[in-house]
Amino acid sequence: MLKKERQAYILHQVSLHNSVLSADLSHAINVSEDTIRRDLNELADDGKLIKVHGGALSKSFNSFYLRSDVYNVDNKKRIAEKAVSMIKDGMFVITGGGTTIIEMARLLPEDLKATFFTGSIPAAYEYSQHPNIELIFIGDKIAKKSQIAVGGEAINRIRHIKADLCFLGINAIDIQHGVTDNDWDIVQVKKAMIESASQTAVMSISEKLNTTQRVRVCGISEIDVLITELEQDAPQLHPFREAGLPIL
Amino acid sequence: MLKKERQAYILHQVSLHNSVLSADLSHAINVSEDTIRRDLNELADDGKLIKVHGGALSKSFNSFYLRSDVYNVDNKKRIAEKAVSMIKDGMFVITGGGTTIIEMARLLPEDLKATFFTGSIPAAYEYSQHPNIELIFIGDKIAKKSQIAVGGEAINRIRHIKADLCFLGINAIDIQHGVTDNDWDIVQVKKAMIESASQTAVMSISEKLNTTQRVRVCGISEIDVLITELEQDAPQLHPFREAGLPIL
DNA sequence: TAAATATCTGCCAGAATTTGCAGCTTTTTA
DNA sequence: TAAAAAGCTGCAAATTCTGGCAGATATTTA
Numbered sequence: 001m002l003k004k005e006r007q008a009y010i011l012h013q014v015s016l017h018n019s020v021l022s023a024d025l026s027h028a029i030n031v032s033e034d035t036i037r038r039d040l041n042e043l044a045d046d047g048k049l050i051k052v053h054g055g056a057l058s059k060s061f062n063s064f065y066l067r068s069d070v071y072n073v074d075n076k077k078r079i080a081e082k083a084v085s086m087i088k089d090g091m092f093v094i095t096g097g098g099t100t101i102i103e104m105a106r107l108l109p110e111d112l113k114a115t116f117f118t119g120s121i122p123a124a125y126e127y128s129q130h131p132n133i134e135l136i137f138i139g140d141k142i143a144k145k146s147q148i149a150v151g152g153e154a155i156n157r158i159r160h161i162k163a164d165l166c167f168l169g170i171n172a173i174d175i176q177h178g179v180t181d182n183d184w185d186i187v188q189v190k191k192a193m194i195e196s197a198s199q200t201a202v203m204s205i206s207e208k209l210n211t212t213q214r215v216r217v218c219g220i221s222e223i224d225v226l227i228t229e230l231e232q233d234a235p236q237l238h239p240f241r242e243a244g245l246p247i248l
Numbered sequence: 249m250l251k252k253e254r255q256a257y258i259l260h261q262v263s264l265h266n267s268v269l270s271a272d273l274s275h276a277i278n279v280s281e282d283t284i285r286r287d288l289n290e291l292a293d294d295g296k297l298i299k300v301h302g303g304a305l306s307k308s309f310n311s312f313y314l315r316s317d318v319y320n321v322d323n324k325k326r327i328a329e330k331a332v333s334m335i336k337d338g339m340f341v342i343t344g345g346g347t348t349i350i351e352m353a354r355l356l357p358e359d360l361k362a363t364f365f366t367g368s369i370p371a372a373y374e375y376s377q378h379p380n381i382e383l384i385f386i387g388d389k390i391a392k393k394s395q396i397a398v399g400g401e402a403i404n405r406i407r408h409i410k411a412d413l414c415f416l417g418i419n420a421i422d423i424q425h426g427v428t429d430n431d432w433d434i435v436q437v438k439k440a441m442i443e444s445a446s447q448t449a450v451m452s453i454s455e456k457l458n459t460t461q462r463v464r465v466c467g468i469s470e471i472d473v474l475i476t477e478l479e480q481d482a483p484q485l486h487p488f489r490e491a492g493l494p495i496l
Numbered sequence: 497t498a499a500a501t502a503t504c505t506g507c508c509a510g511a512a513t514t515t516g517c518a519g520c521t522t523t524t525t526a
Numbered sequence: 527t528a529a530a531a532a533g534c535t536g537c538a539a540a541t542t543c544t545g546g547c548a549g550a551t552a553t554t555t556a
Contacts, residue, residue, distance in 0.1 A: 003504075019253055022542080032506050037543075052252045053513060053542065061256070072263065098266070099308075119387070121376060124369050128395050137397055139367070139387025139405065145267055145305055147376050149385055157387065157401075171265050182265065182272075207264060214272075251514075270532080280516050285533070301523065302532065501554070512543065522533070 006031070007039050014049050014058045021055040073103070075205045075229035080104035082227050082248050083167055083203055089113050091164040094193050096186075097123050097148045098169030100203045108133065117161055119149035119189060143185055150185035158192040166197030170204050172211040173226070175239050178219040180212045187215045194218055201225040201248070206236055220245050249277060255287050262297050262306045269303040318347040323453045323477035328352035330475045330496045331415055331451055337361050339412040342441050344434075345371050345396045346417030348451045356381065365409055367397030367437060391433060398433035406440040414445030418452050420459040421474070423487050426467035428460045435463045442466055449473040449496070454484055468493050 006029055013020050022040065026033040044051035050059060080103040087093060089112065095101050097120025105126035116127050119138040127135045140154035168190055172180045179202060181187045194200045194217075206228045220243050227248045230237060237247050249257075254277055261268050270288065274281040292299040297307050318324065328351040335341060337360065343349050345368025353374030364375045367386040375383045388402035416438055420428045427450060429435045442448045442465070454476050468491050475496045478485060485495050 019250055021250070033542085034507075035505060038505085050252075052250055054250050057250065057252055061253075119385075121369060121372050121385070124390065125373065125395070128369060128390050128392060135390040135392075137367075137369070137385065137387035137390050139385035139397065139402075142372065142376050142383040142385050144376060144383075145300070147373070149387065153405075154387075182267065182269065205264075213265070281532085282517080282534095283515060286515085497556100499554100499556080501552100503550100503552070505548100505550075507547085507549105509546100510544090512541105514541070515539085517537085517539105519536095520534085522531105524529105524531070526527100526529085 003039070006035075007043060010036075010039055010043065010056075011048055014056060018058045018061045019055060024055075072205060072207075073099075076100045076103045077107070078229040079203050079205065079227050080107045083201060084108060086165060086201060086225070086248070087112060087114060091115070092117070092162070093165045093167065094118070094158070094161060094163040094197055095123060095167040096120060096169055096190060096193065097146055100169040100205075101167060102126055104167065104203075105130070117158075117163060119154050119158075121147040143183070146183070146186060148186060148189070150189055154189055155192040158189065158196050161196045163193075163197040164199065166193050166200040168193065168200065168202050168217075170202045170208065170217070172208055172213045173202065173204055173220075174210050174212045175220060175243050177212045177216060179217040179223065181215050181217050182213040184215050187217050190217050194222060199224045201227055203227045206230050206234075209236055209240075249279075251287075254279070254283075255291055258284075258287055258291065258304075259296055262304055263308070266306045267303060272303075318350075320453055320455075321351070324348045324351045325355070326477040327451050327453065327475050328355045331449060332356060334413060334449060334473070334496070335360065335362060339363070340365070340410070341413045341415065342366070342406070342409060342411040342445055343371060343415040344368060344417055344438060344441065345394055348417040348453075349415060350374055352415065352451075353378070365406075365411060367402050367406075369395040391431070394431070394434060396434060396437070398437050403436055403440045406437065406444050409444045411441075411445040412447065414441045414448040416441065416448065416450050416465075418450045418456065418465070420456055420461040421450065421452055421468075421488075422458050422460045423468060423491050425460045425464060427465040427471065429463050429465050430461045432463050435465050438465050442470060447472045449475055451475045454478050454482075457484055457488075 022033050022036045025036045040051045040056045043049050050057040076099055079100055083104045084107050091114045093114055094117040101123050105123055108130055113132045115134040117136045117138055118124050124137050127133050138149055138154050138157050140149040140151040143150045170179050200223050202223050225246050225248050226240055232247050241247055270281050270284045273284045288299045288304045291297050298305040324347055327348055331352045332355050339362045341362055342365040349371050353371055356378055361380045363382040365384045365386055366372050372385050375381050386397055386402050386405050388397040388399040391398045418427050448471050450471050473494050473496050474488055480495050489495055
């Protein structure tokens with residue numbers, strides 16, 4: 001096998017699998033690992049791939065996770081837009097925290113008059129910037145990681161609220177296990193919020209669909225709407241629609 | 249799986265869920281927790297995430313609040329320093345809002361362990377950035393102008409607190425009329441805070457000495473310390489000291 | 497065509513990296 | 527305040543990397 005051929009093969013494998021191991025290549029082409037290494041070094045010098053200890057990575061791989069932040073912001077904005085469309089003048093809305101909620105808070109139309117409840121400091125900050133929104137903060141001990149109020153006091157207060165809508169950014173959702181999260185305290189708060197509202201909308205980027213975490217928030221049946229960045233008829237959403245969950 | 253791949257996966261998970269546990273990652277990728285920890289340390293060194301006990305947090309999540317220019321920062325810093333010196337480990341401290349309080353929050357020493365109560369969103373944000381401070385937010389309707397909780401619920405909660413220290417930034421102080429302010433709702437909250445604490449310190453730049461506003465908060469006698477940017481023996485402070493008000 | 501030259505490939509020894517483990521310290525939690 | 531969980535350090539084994547060397551192969555030149 002010619003050197004050129006070999007390198008072409010390597011590039012093909014890299015673009016196919018996003019990553020390759022020197023040992024695998026050596027075995028597949030039947031040349032020594034040294035040769036593979038030299039090839040990888042050359043290809044890396046030419047900027048065709050990224051060499052790392054033990055093998056190589058595709059170039060697009062790197063930009064994938066670097067860009068995923070920005071990429072996700074766009075998706076979250078799309079979700080936020082859909083969520084905002086559910087809110088009408090005069091409503092009582094209760095929301096959690098998280099980046100998607102923050103995006104939603106920023107997109108609320110100037111002339112919307114509504115009352116918002118939240119226990120999240122960043123979300124509260126955004127709501128308080130809005131000219132026509134009345135904001136009620138649900139206080140208690142603030143969880144450091146998420147800057148959101150947790151604990152019995154907060155849950156008690158939430159129980160006394162009768163909201164029209166509840167918006168929750170969620171960490172994982174799955175047909176079988178429903179909505180799950182990884183922080184016990186925050187889950188308690190979310191549960192209370194769901195119970196206190198007549199309608200609950202959960203917001204999630206599609207990447208979180210069909211994933212699970214450790215603590216269960218609620219079953220699919222307790223949710224009224226699922227909001228993702230996808231079109232309503234996207235195939236990933238089929239199982240959820242079939243489970244009777246309305247999609248926005 | 250290559251090291252870089254693993255780290256990319258970790259970053260992806262962090263940006264997706266805002267936080268991850270070492271144990272979960274170790275289980276998901278099938279490597280030892282030591283390896284995960286080392287990865288997290290490397291990523292944290294590169295500033296890609298924030299490492300915490302048991303896992304890591306997303307970096308982008310926390311930074312929403314822009315430090316805006318405040319009037320008279322230097323003087324307020326000087327006041328804040330004096331205020332900080334009053335706080336000891338283990339104390340329960342209740343504070344209002346305002347720029348002076350914010351400065352104080354930023355100056356709290358890293359190793360101070362104390363519990364803070366506040367109803368101010370910006371102040372809460374600052375406290376929540378501190379590693380060793382336990383923060384309890386006193387929730388209720390948020391007053392737009394000052395981003396602070398006001399109303400019966402808040403006052404009720406404050407009544408149930410027994411704090412060691414109360415810090416208030418004040419708008420006006422005068423020998424005859426005591427501490428005065430211009431917002432009725434906020435004054436109610438401040439009154440409750442003063443009552444709930446065994447010691448009250450009021451903080452004011454010297455400009456506000458000998459001025460009055462429309463609503464009375466409390467008389468000079470109810471204050472335990474007055475903190476200004478001036479030296480203790482500054483002539484402007486004489487009348488206050490003579491009225492029996494300790495000066496810091 | 498034969499010799500000279502350049503390139504490629506495999507092998508090797510020592511250096512470097514990575515990883516899991518054991519023992520010990522620190523932090524968290526009940 | 528003590529048990530449990532997580533973190534850190536140093537070590538050892540395994541893997542990978544580096545540069546040099548030698549033989550094989552390809553290319554050029556006399």
